[in-house]
Amino acid sequence: MDAPVKTPVLEGWFTLDEREPHLLGACCSACGTYYFPKAIKFCRHPDCAGETFEEVKLSRTGRIWSYTNAAYKPPEPYISNDPFVPYGIAAVELEKERMIVLGQVASGVGVEALKVGMQVELILESLDDGKLTWKWKPLAENKP
Amino acid sequence: MNKDIAILGVGMHPWGKWGRNFVEYGVVAARAALADAGVNWRDVQFVSGAATMRNGYPGYVAGATFAQALGWQGAQVNTSYAACASGSQALAAARSKILSGECEVALVIGADTTPKGFLAPQKGERPDDPDWVRFRVGITNPTYFALYARRRMALYGDTQDDFALVKVKNAEHGFDNPNARYRKKFSAQDVAASAMVADPLRLMDICATSDGAAALIVSSLDYARRIGKKDAPRVAAISTVTPTFATDTVEMPDLATDSAVAAEPLRFRAALPRKAYEEAGIGPEDVSLAEVYDLSTALELDWMEDLQFCARGEAARLVREGVTRIGGRLPVNPSGGLACFGEAVPAQALAQVCELTWQLRGQSGSRQVQGAKVGITANQGLFGHGSSVIVKR
Numbered sequence: 001m002d003a004p005v006k007t008p009v010l011e012g013w014f015t016l017d018e019r020e021p022h023l024l025g026a027c028c029s030a031c032g033t034y035y036f037p038k039a040i041k042f043c044r045h046p047d048c049a050g051e052t053f054e055e056v057k058l059s060r061t062g063r064i065w066s067y068t069n070a071a072y073k074p075p076e077p078y079i080s081n082d083p084f085v086p087y088g089i090a091a092v093e094l095e096k097e098r099m100i101v102l103g104q105v106a107s108g109v110g111v112e113a114l115k116v117g118m119q120v121e122l123i124l125e126s127l128d129d130g131k132l133t134w135k136w137k138p139l140a141e142n143k144p
Numbered sequence: 145m146n147k148d149i150a151i152l153g154v155g156m157h158p159w160g161k162w163g164r165n166f167v168e169y170g171v172v173a174a175r176a177a178l179a180d181a182g183v184n185w186r187d188v189q190f191v192s193g194a195a196t197m198r199n200g201y202p203g204y205v206a207g208a209t210f211a212q213a214l215g216w217q218g219a220q221v222n223t224s225y226a227a228c229a230s231g232s233q234a235l236a237a238a239r240s241k242i243l244s245g246e247c248e249v250a251l252v253i254g255a256d257t258t259p260k261g262f263l264a265p266q267k268g269e270r271p272d273d274p275d276w277v278r279f280r281v282g283i284t285n286p287t288y289f290a291l292y293a294r295r296r297m298a299l300y301g302d303t304q305d306d307f308a309l310v311k312v313k314n315a316e317h318g319f320d321n322p323n324a325r326y327r328k329k330f331s332a333q334d335v336a337a338s339a340m341v342a343d344p345l346r347l348m349d350i351c352a353t354s355d356g357a358a359a360l361i362v363s364s365l366d367y368a369r370r371i372g373k374k375d376a377p378r379v380a381a382i383s384t385v386t387p388t389f390a391t392d393t394v395e396m397p398d399l400a401t402d403s404a405v406a407a408e409p410l411r412f413r414a415a416l417p418r419k420a421y422e423e424a425g426i427g428p429e430d431v432s433l434a435e436v437y438d439l440s441t442a443l444e445l446d447w448m449e450d451l452q453f454c455a456r457g458e459a460a461r462l463v464r465e466g467v468t469r470i471g472g473r474l475p476v477n478p479s480g481g482l483a484c485f486g487e488a489v490p491a492q493a494l495a496q497v498c499e500l501t502w503q504l505r506g507q508s509g510s511r512q513v514q515g516a517k518v519g520i521t522a523n524q525g526l527f528g529h530g531s532s533v534i535v536k537r
C-alpha cells in the first residue's frame with residue numbers, strides 16, 4: 001500500500017523532495033536580491049525597478065544566527081497535540097542569499113544541542129496536524 | 145524656524161487588566177491632561193487619536209470616538225495607526241497642524257483594551273498575511289525577543305543574570321508609580337524561578353499586555369506663553385522613520401530578513417533615535433533619562449546601544465554598574481517601563497512622553513531623576529513602525 005501523500009502547511013513554500021528539500025524563493029532578474037517567501041511582484045530594493053523574478057531553490061544549508069524554543073503552546077492557527085511538546089526554533093543565515101530565515105528545529109533537538117554559528121540543513125517534518133513543514137537540523141559534521 | 149511645540153498637560157488612566165471599554169480609559173486620561181494643562185475642552189482645536197485594532201470600528205476611528213465621548217465641540221480630528229508607534233504618529237500629526245498654523249492647541253490620545261494571553265492573529269485561513277503565516281508555523285512574539293537575547297549572549301557574553309538585573313531595576317523603579325500595573329519588587333532569584341517561555345527568556349523577562357490610556361495637551365510655544373506656561377517641557381523631535389533596505393534583523397512578523405545581496409544590511413532600531421537626535425540638534429551625551437520599549441529585559445540592552453549610550457556589547461556592564469538606575473548617571477525606564485506596565489499598544493508611546501514630562505517638571509516623587517533636562521523615548525512595533533521622541537525643557 002502506498003503511503004498517503006503528505007500536504008505542505010503552506011502551498012509552494014518549499015519543494016516536497018523529502019531527501020533534499022529546498023525552500024522556494026524568488027530572485028530579482030535586475031538586481032539579484034532574493035526573497036522568501038517567493039510571492040513578490042515588485043522588487044523592494046529602493047533603487048531597483050525590477051518586476052521579473054525567477055523562482056529559485058534557496059540554499060539548504062546555513063549557519064545558526066540565533067536560536068530559541070517554544071516552551072508554551074502557541075495560539076491558533078498553530079495546531080498541536082495535548083500534551084504540548086516544546087520545539088526548538090532557529091534563525092539561520094544563508095551565505096549565498098545573505099539573508100536569515102526562521103524555522104523550527106528538527107524534533108528531538110533541544111536548545112542545549114544548539115550553538116550560534118552551527119551548520120544546519122533543511123529537512124521536512126510533519127507538524128502535529130500531519131502537514132509538512134520545513135525545519136533546521138544540525139549537520140552531523142559541523143565545521144567551525 | 146523653531147520646530148518645538150509645548151506639552152501643556154499630560155494624563156493617564158492606570159494600566160491594568162480592567163476589562164472595560166477603551167473609550168472610558170481614554171476619557172479619564174484626556175480629562176486628567178486637560179486639568180493638568182489648565183485648558184478647557186472647548187478650546188481644543190484638533191483631536192489626534194491613536195487607533196486600536198482590537199475594539200471594533202470605534203477603535204479604528206479613535207480620534208472621533210474620543211472627541212464624541214468628550215462631547216462633540218467641532219474640533220478637527222485625525223486617527224493614526226502605526227502599531228506600537230501609533231501614539232507618536234498621532235503626536236506628529238498634531239505637531240504638523242500646530243507648526244503649520246492650522247491649530248494652536250491639540251489633544252493627543254491613545255487607549256486600549258487587550259485580550260488575555262499571547263497576542264494572536266485574526267482568525268481564518270490567510271496564507272497571504274505574514275502575521276498569520278508565522279503563527280501557523282509556530283513563531284510567536286517571544287520567539288523574536290528570545291532570538292535577539294540569545295544573539296547578545298553569543299556575541300557579547302551577556303547572561304540570563306544580566307537580563308534579570310533589568311527586571312529587578314525596572315520593578316524597583318515602578319514600585320511607587322501609581323499608573324503602573326505591576327507594583328512589586330522582585331529579586332534576581334524570582335526571575336530565575338519563573339517559567340521558561342522562549343529560551344533564554346523567562347516569564348518575568350517578557351512584558352504582558354495591558355489595558356490603559358495616555359493623553360497629552362500640546363500647543364504652539366506662543367499659546368503656551370499666552371497662558372503662562374512658557375517654561376513647559378517641549379517636544380524637540382519626533383522620529384517615525386521606516387527601516388532602510390536591507391534590514392539586518394529578522395523582524396516580527398517576518399520569517400526572513402531582506403537579502404543583503406545588493407544593499408548593505410542596516411539596523412532599523414538604531415535609525416529611529418539617530419533621526420531624533422539629528423532633528424533636535426542634540427546628542428546622546430545630552431540625555432538625562434530614557435524611556436525605552438522593554439518588550440523583553442534583553443531588548444532594553446539593545447535599545448541602550450541603539451540610543452548610543454554605549455558601544456555595542458557594553459549595555460549589560462552599564463546595568464551591572466547601576467548607571468541606568470534612578471540615582472545613576474543615565475536612568476533608563478524610571479517609570480518602571482513595560483516590565484511594570486505591560487503593553488497597551490496605542491497608549492504606550494504616549495505614556496513614555498507622559499513620564500518624560502513629569503520627570504522634566506520634577507514631579508515624579510520617589511522616582512524623580514534629579515536635574516532631568518532632556519529625555520528620549522524609543523519604541524518599535526510590527527511592519528516597520530517605530531518612534532523616538534525627544535522632550536527637553
